Amino acid sequence: MPQVAIIYKAHTPEAKAQAKRLAKWLARRGSSAQLLESGPAQPANGREPEALLSRDTGLVVVLGGDGTMLGAVRAMVSSKLYDTPILGVNLGGLGFLTALSPKELLPAMKKVLAGEFNAPPRMMLNTVVERQGRKHRRLVALNDVVINKAALARIVELDTAVDGKHLTTFRSDGLIISTPTGSTAYNLSAGGPICHPDLDCLVVTPICSFALSNRPLLLSPKMNLTISLGAKAQETTLTCDGQVGIELREEDKVVISRARQGVRLIQSPFKDYFEILRAKLRWG
Numbered sequence: 001m002p003q004v005a006i007i008y009k010a011h012t013p014e015a016k017a018q019a020k021r022l023a024k025w026l027a028r029r030g031s032s033a034q035l036l037e038s039g040p041a042q043p044a045n046g047r048e049p050e051a052l053l054s055r056d057t058g059l060v061v062v063l064g065g066d067g068t069m070l071g072a073v074r075a076m077v078s079s080k081l082y083d084t085p086i087l088g089v090n091l092g093g094l095g096f097l098t099a100l101s102p103k104e105l106l107p108a109m110k111k112v113l114a115g116e117f118n119a120p121p122r123m124m125l126n127t128v129v130e131r132q133g134r135k136h137r138r139l140v141a142l143n144d145v146v147i148n149k150a151a152l153a154r155i156v157e158l159d160t161a162v163d164g165k166h167l168t169t170f171r172s173d174g175l176i177i178s179t180p181t182g183s184t185a186y187n188l189s190a191g192g193p194i195c196h197p198d199l200d201c202l203v204v205t206p207i208c209s210f211a212l213s214n215r216p217l218l219l220s221p222k223m224n225l226t227i228s229l230g231a232k233a234q235e236t237t238l239t240c241d242g243q244v245g246i247e248l249r250e251e252d253k254v255v256i257s258r259a260r261q262g263v264r265l266i267q268s269p270f271k272d273y274f275e276i277l278r279a280k281l282r283w284g
Contacts, residue, residue: 002058002113005034007072009064015091018063018102025106029113038068039075053079059112060084061105065092066185070241073142073263077124082261085119087112096184099268099276111269121262123179123200123221127240130253140259141240143182147227147254148174148207150235155210159228162219171210177225177256178203181265184280186242192216196273202256221258228253 004026008015016037023033036052052075053060060081062072069088076084088098089105100108111117127145129137139145149156158170178187180195183203188194192205193216202219219225229236229252238254239245248254268276277283 003032003034003054003056004059004061005036005053005057006061006063007036007038007068007075008062009068009091010038012064012091015063015068018089018091018105022061022063022105022109025109031113036075038064038071053081055079055081057081057084060086061109062086062088062098063091064098065090065095066097067242068092069097070142070243074140074241074243076263077140077261082263085112085117085264085266087266094280096276096280097181097265099271104268104270108266108269112266117266117269119264119266120198122181122197122265124259124262125177125179125202125240126257126259127238128255129238129246129248130255131249132251136252137246139238139240139244139246141182142179142263143185143241144176144178144187145254145256146174146176146186146207146239146242147248148237148239150237156236157230159230160204161226161228162223164224164226167217168214170206170214172206172208172214174207175227176203176205176207178205182241184277187216193218194277200258202258223257225256226253227256 006019008019019035026033062069089100090098125141125145127139155171158175160167176187176190180197180199183195187203187205190205190207192203200221205216206214231250236248237245238248
C-alpha cells in the first residue's frame with residue numbers, strides 16, 4: 001500500500017472531517033496517511049513553499065476546490081513528486097481540477113489502490129522573470145500565468161515575441177498564458193478557447209484588449225514566449241495559478257515555456273471529460 005498524503009481545504013470543518021475519515025479507512029487497509037491542511041494561497045515571503053511532503057508519498061488526495069488542488073500541486077513541485085498521482089475531490093465551487101464528488105471518493109480510492117486508474121501527465125508552464133539582464137525569479141504553473149495592471153491603472157503595453165520573432169504589442173488590461181488544463185479557468189472567463197487536456201499547447205489570451213483585432217492565440221509547446229514591459233508598466237503584477245504573485249518593473253522580461261516536468265491528475269473513473277464539461281458549464 002502506498003503512503004498517502006491527504007491535503008484538505010483550510011478552515012473547513014467538512015474537509016477536515018472527511019480527511020480524518022479517509023485516514024481511518026486507509027489505516028484499516030494497512031496504508032499510512034499524512035494529513036495536511038492547505039497553506040495560504042500567497043506565502044508571506046512571496047516564495048514557493050518549503051517541501052512538506054515525504055519523498056515516500058505514493059498518492060496525494062486533495063479535498064477542497066481547485067484552489068486547494070493548485071496549492072497541493074505547488075507543494076508537490078517543491079517536493080519533486082512529479083510522478084506521484086493526485087486524486088481530487090470537490091468540496092468547493094465549480095471544480096474542474098477536483099472532479100470527484102464526496103460520495104465517489106471511497107469507490108474511486110478502491111480503484112486507485114488496485115492500480116485501476118488513468119493519470120496522464122498534465123503540461124505545466126515554466127516562467128522566468130528577467131530583470132536588468134539577469135534571472136530574477138522562476139515560477140511553475142499548472143493552470144496559467146497572468147500579467148495584469150492594478151484595478152485603477154491604465155492599460156499596459158506588453159511587447160510579445162515568439163522564439164525571438166516579434167508577434168505584437170498587446171495594449172490591454174493584461175495577458176493570460178494558460179495550459180490546456182487551465183483553459184477552463186481565467187482564460188475561459190476572458191473569452192479564450194476550451195482545450196482538451198490531452199492537447200499540448202500554450203494559450204495566449206488578452207484581457208480586454210484595446211484593439212478589437214487582438215484575439216486568443218494557440219502556440220506550439222516547443223515555442224518560447226517572451227513578454228517585455230515598457231515604460232507604462234507601473235503597478236503591473238505577474239501571478240501564477242492565482243496564488244503566487246510578484247510585482248513587475250519597467251524593462252522586465254517574462255519568458256514562458258513548457259516546463260520539463262508535469263503532474264499526474266487522476267481522471268474520474270465514473271465520468272469522461274465531456275460529461276464533466278457539460279455538468280460544470282451546464283450545457284444541454
